Every structure is written in structure tokens, then in C-alpha cells.
Amino acid sequence: MSLDVVILAAGQGTRMRSTLPKVLHRLAGKPMVRHVIDTARGLEAERTHVVVGHGAEHVREALADCRVRFALQAEQKGTGHAVAQTLDALGNGKVLVLYGDVPLTRRETLRGLLEAVDEQHLGLLTVTLDEPDGYGRILRNEAGEAVAIVEHKDASEAERAVCECNTGIMAMTAAQLRRWLPRLSADNAQGEYYLTDIIAMAAAEGVKIATAQPARPLEVEGVNNRAQMARLERAHQADIAEALMAQGVALLDPSRLDVRGTLTCGHDVEIDVGCVFEGEVELGEGVRIGPHCVIRDSHIGAETAVEPHSVIEGAVAAGHNRIGPFARLRPGSRLAVGARIGNFVETKNAEVGEGSKINHLSYVGDARLGRDVNVGAGTITCNYDGANKHHTEIGDGAFIGSNTALVAPVSVGKGATVGAGSTLSRDVADNALAVSRARLITKDDWLRPVKHKDY
Numbered sequence: 001m002s003l004d005v006v007i008l009a010a011g012q013g014t015r016m017r018s019t020l021p022k023v024l025h026r027l028a029g030k031p032m033v034r035h036v037i038d039t040a041r042g043l044e045a046e047r048t049h050v051v052v053g054h055g056a057e058h059v060r061e062a063l064a065d066c067r068v069r070f071a072l073q074a075e076q077k078g079t080g081h082a083v084a085q086t087l088d089a090l091g092n093g094k095v096l097v098l099y100g101d102v103p104l105t106r107r108e109t110l111r112g113l114l115e116a117v118d119e120q121h122l123g124l125l126t127v128t129l130d131e132p133d134g135y136g137r138i139l140r141n142e143a144g145e146a147v148a149i150v151e152h153k154d155a156s157e158a159e160r161a162v163c164e165c166n167t168g169i170m171a172m173t174a175a176q177l178r179r180w181l182p183r184l185s186a187d188n189a190q191g192e193y194y195l196t197d198i199i200a201m202a203a204a205e206g207v208k209i210a211t212a213q214p215a216r217p218l219e220v221e222g223v224n225n226r227a228q229m230a231r232l233e234r235a236h237q238a239d240i241a242e243a244l245m246a247q248g249v250a251l252l253d254p255s256r257l258d259v260r261g262t263l264t265c266g267h268d269v270e271i272d273v274g275c276v277f278e279g280e281v282e283l284g285e286g287v288r289i290g291p292h293c294v295i296r297d298s299h300i301g302a303e304t305a306v307e308p309h310s311v312i313e314g315a316v317a318a319g320h321n322r323i324g325p326f327a328r329l330r331p332g333s334r335l336a337v338g339a340r341i342g343n344f345v346e347t348k349n350a351e352v353g354e355g356s357k358i359n360h361l362s363y364v365g366d367a368r369l370g371r372d373v374n375v376g377a378g379t380i381t382c383n384y385d386g387a388n389k390h391h392t393e394i395g396d397g398a399f400i401g402s403n404t405a406l407v408a409p410v411s412v413g414k415g416a417t418v419g420a421g422s423t424l425s426r427d428v429a430d431n432a433l434a435v436s437r438a439r440l441i442t443k444d445d446w447l448r449p450v451k452h453k454d455y
């Protein structure tokens with residue numbers, strides 16, 4: 001049977017106190033609703049429908065690259081009304097209802113729920129809570145079969161004593177939804193069309209309610225405010241840290257790690273505290289990351305040491321490199337084996353050859369350095385003329401003296417030497433010495449001016 005996933009995301013989320021629609025708030029660097037869309041994709045859903053309402057335009061825009069259909073729920077008249085907005089677009093197989101503000105449900109949990117579904121069975125995910133206030137309660141008959149859900153606001157004292165709660169997540173066939181949704185009424189405490197009322201309709205028809213529970217309550221936790229958001233973030237990060245350690249990564253403090261994307265590690269990687277990994281990051285065998293580094297969309301090759309406070313984005317380090325402390329590698333930085341980038345050095349769109357060193361206070365952009373080049377402190381590639389970017393080429397074994405300005409386009413030949421303080425605006429031949437430096441003047445026994453005294 002085909003699968004349609006319906007994701008409800010029309011609610012306002014007032015308690016976030018934000019102009020951003022709730023489902024766009026980020027968990028692990030990704031809007032919550034995208035986590036849910038990814039879950040649907042993992043279930044190989046034929047179609048994914050996102051029901052939008054509050055901030056609909058904003059949500060559509062933020063999900064423009066997702067293969068989902070949007071259904072507009074102009075007025076929020078309840079969860080049943082929300083699902084009804086997708087009825088015309090549903091296929092003829094199974095339907096799974098998820099929520100844009102419940103980001104951490106595992107696929108295995110949902111697969112289990114879906115397996116139970118056919119014309120005689122509906123799947124309902126429930127959770128038993130110590131403090132069930134506010135949740136819909138699961139009512140069971142003497143035989144222990146679930147037969148209805150009563151919302152907290154409509155529940156009697158006795159019903160409120162039930163601790164088994166509705167997570168909101170349920171699965172059924174499209175045919176069942178087409179039969180039941182048009183029959184919902186808003187005759188209840190909130191004047192809403194409750195999706196939960198279909199449980200009693202199912203039971204009345206003799207359709208069995210197959211209930212399942214998630215492995216952990218975290219899987220069905222929704223976000224209503226910033227505190228819950230932060231709690232889910234920490235719990236999710238703890239899971240990521242746990243998984244990394246199980247793979248053999250040494251985390252000096254698993255509670256001080258943030259992965260916002262995918263972090264892939266070889267054996268014996270060590271990560272110190274306070275590091276943030278974003279996008280796709282790969283760390284080779286034996287890589288050490290010092291404290292407080294931010295690494296995004298980069299590959300750091302084996303046995304590389306990244307020293308504290310380095311910021312690396314869109315870079316590739318081949319291996320055995322030493323980076324930082326306080327280095328900034330911007331997109332297009334490519335370090336060959338053994339290259340070193342030291343403190344307060346910025347590189348961008350720069351190839352640094354094997355064993356070459358840029359150790360202190362430099363900017364190297366739009367450049368290619370051969371192997372065993374030594375770049376002295378304070379060297380700058382002047383790559384930008386105010387309109388266009390230009391390239392700098394430095395040959396194998398060249399030595400660039402400190403405080404050199406390389407005015408691009410310019411090239412320095414193999415084995416060439418550039419004297420400290422030079423401004424290079426012409427190419428330097430292989431093995432040549434280039435110095436551009438104002439001649440030093442000295443005057444012996446020179447008297448410094450003295451300050452005039454006011455009488």
C-alpha cells in the first residue's frame with residue numbers, strides 16, 4: 001500500500017514569543033519541520049503533505065526545495081480540520097499523521113505503527129506520562145482495547161486520572177479518513193474539529209485500535225516554548241555524542257559538543273570541549289580538535305591537529321596538518337599533506353602545498369603555493385583591486401619575508417626569496433631575490449625635538 005504522510009504545521013506557537021513560525025525554529029541547525037520531512041522521506045512516503053496556516057508564506061518559502069505538497073488551512077479549526085485539508089490530495093493507501101513541532105520521532109517507531117494498519121486496524125501512538133495534564137487521554141474498554149480519546153478539557157475527573165496519553169501521531173487508511181473526517185463535529189469544550197474523535201468512530205465500526213508506545217517519551221515530545229526547544233536540543237545532542245563515542249570518538253565532555261549536520265569520524269579522533277560542527281564534516285583517523293573550534297562543511301585529513309579557537313569552513317586538509325590556534329580557513333582552502341596554518345592566519349580559495357607554512361598573522365586568498373614554501377608573518381595577498389579578484393602564484397621552496405604585500409596578479413618563482421617588507425607588484429623569477437624597500441637612512445648623534453615650555 002502506498003503511504004501519504006500528513007504533517008500538521010498550521011498552529012501559531014504563541015508561546016515561542018517569536019515572529020518566526022514555530023516549525024521553522026531550528027533543532028540541531030535544522031528547522032523542526034525539516035526533521036519531520038526527513039523522517040517521512042526515510043519511510044519512503046509517496047507523498048508528503050504539509051498543512052500550513054500561520055506564517056504559511058514563510059513556511060512555504062523555507063521549504064521551497066523540499067518535495068512536499070502544501071495544503072492551506074486558512075483558519076485553525078482543529079487537528080481534524082487540518083488533516084481534512086489534504087483529503088483531496090491523498091492516495092488510496094495508508095496515511096500517517098505527524099506534527100511539525102514534534103521533531104525527534106524515530107522511523108522504527110513509525111514503521112511499527114504503520115505495519116498494524118489496514119481496513120480493520122488503525123494505529124495509535126500513545127505515551128504514559130506522570131503528569132498527563134493537557135493531553136488527550138486514551139479510554140479503554142473492559143477488554144483493555146482502546147475505544148476513544150477524550151481531550152483534557154472535555155474529560156471527567158475519572159478520565160483525567162488516566163495517565164496513558166495521546167501523542168497525536170496516528171496512522172490509518174485514506175479510505176477510513178474519507179469516511180470519518182467529514183463526520184467530525186466541533187461540539188466540544190474548544191469548539192474544534194478534533195482528529196482524536198475518529199478513534200471512537202473506528203471503535204464503533206469494529207475497527208481495532210492498535211496502540212504502540214515509543215522507546216522514549218522524547219520521541220513524541222512537542223515544542224511549545226523556548227525552554228522545551230532547548231531541552232530537546234540537549235537531549236538530541238546527547239544522543240549524537242553517545243553515538244560518536246560508541247564509534248570510538250573521544251569526547252572530552254560529551255555535554256559540550258554541538259553537531260548541526262553530519263559528523264563522520266575515523267578511529268581515535270579526539271574532540272575537546274565547546275566545538276560546533278555544521279553541515280557535512282569528516283574527520284580522519286587520529287585527528288585532534290582543540291577546544292572551541294567551529295568547523296563547517298570540511299574534510300580534515302588523518303593525524304591533523306586543529307588547535308583551539310579555529311574556524312574552518314569549506315576546507316580540505318589532506319592530513320598531518322597543523323591548524324591554529326585562532327586560524328580561519330574559508331571556503332576553497334586546500335591544504336596538502338603536512339601544510340601548516342598558524343595563529344591569526346586567514347586563507348580563502350587557496351591551495352597550500354605539501355609541507356608549506358603560513359604560521360603567523362597573514363591573509364592568503366586566491367592563491368596557489370607550491371611545496372615547502374615559507375610565508376613570513378604579516379604577509380598579505382592583495383587579491384582585490386576594488387572590482388575584481390586576482391591570483392597569486394608562489395613556486396616550490398620560495399621564501400616570502402615578513403610583512404610582504406603580494407599585489408595580485410603576481411607570481412613568485414621556485415626557490416625565489418622575497419625580502420621582508422616588500423611590496424611585490426611584478427613577477428619574481430625562479431631562484432631570484434626580490435626586495436622592494438625604501439633605503440634606510442641613519443643620522444649619527446641626532447637630537448630629538450624637545451617640547452617647548454609655556455611661560
Ligand code: UD1
Pocket residue numbers: 008009010011012051053073075076077078079080081082099100101134135136137149151165166167168193194195196222
Ligand atoms: C493534541 C491532541 C491531544 C494530544 C496532544 C499531544 C487533538 C484534538 N488533540 O492536542 O489529544 O494529547 O495533541 O500534543 O488532536 N494544528 C493545526 N491546525 C489546527 C490545530 C492544530 O495545524 O487547526 C497543529 C498545531 O500546529 C500543532 C498540532 O496540530 O502542531 C497539535 O495542535 P494543538 O492545538 O497543540 O493540539 P493539543 O491541544 O496539544
Ligand code: CA
Pocket residue numbers: 222
Ligand atoms: Ca500541543
